[in-house]
Amino acid sequence: MNKLALFDIDHTLLKPSKVHHESFEYALREVYGIKGKMHDVNAHGLSDRLIAIKVLKMHGVKNNLIRKNLDKAMKVMQEYYSKNMRKEKLIVEPGVKKLLDALQKKGVMLGLITGNLQSIAMDKMRHLGFDKYFKFGGFGSDGTKRKDLVKAAIKRAKLCGFKKKIKNVFVFGDTPVDISAGKANKAVTLTVGTGHYSLFRLKKAGADFEFRDLTDTKKILDVIV
Ligand SMILES: [Mg+2]
CATH class of the missing domain: 1.10.150.240 (Putative phosphatase; domain 2)
Structure with missing residues (x-):
């Protein structure tokens, strides 16, 4: 992987x-x-x-x-x-399941990077049956700064056999903070317009890629694999 x-x-x-x-x-x-x-x-x-x-x-x-x-x-x-x-009534954003299945099939290691406390994030994943995709991540319980959460997630991935090289970490998010945290860890940043920020704002904030949402599996796979 x-x-x-x-x-x-x-x-x-x-x-x-x-x-x-x-x-x-x-x-x-x-x-x-x-x-x-x-x-x-x-x-x-x-x-x-x-x-x-x-x-x-x-x-x-x-x-x-x-x-x-x-x-x-x-x-x-x-x-x-x-x-x-x-x-809890959790609503999954469009295209998510299909994309996660496709990435997993291609052997891409998946992780979370979230300000949610670890137990809350993992409760949400289990509730949706998404614990089959996500076993680890960087969480709000790992620190206050988002770049440190990305760092924690990469560290945990390494324990599972991941070897960090140039441009082999991909950070998905919906805010400029996600972008700067990804950049601080030399990750490729993929952003979505399903939050409060327009694609224009995300591009201006330095995102490598902007997508309306996660429905275009093929286009996203082209970036990663
Ligand atoms: Mg967000």
Whole structure:
């Protein structure tokens, strides 16, 4: 296996999850006593930890208190999510299953690269039966900066036999942050217009390829294999 494709979750593989947002709000209310929402800040492409820090700051929580209780808040969030999974109605973006099947068939190693905490990301994958595609990744629980999440995913791929060479890591995402994180790790960046950014904005942000969505399996395969 000498190709690695890393996929963002929200707005790339799936539409954002309602229960995930609820878990975030629940954790901040329980641990910090504030009514904060993910949407209080521009959360596009950010890790759950970083979104929490930004929201808490916005609500006037002091830095030392944020730091002291953040691990606990993330734990509460994960527990709430797994407890409430049954309420979850995940929607897969167009073309995803066909593309993942095709990449797997071609022997491309697949991984996640997401700001979601690891247990939440993997709960989502299992819920959809996508754990047959994704066994590892770089997650929001690995750090706050997205480029570090890509690095963590590549490191885990290496443990599974992947050998990094020039242009054999492909990062899929829907935001300029996904692009810069991919570039920082010398990955080829493939972006989709299924999030909040137009293809024009993504191109301007330096994406190597822009697609309306993931339906054009052949065109995407041509980039990777
Ligand atoms: Mg995204």
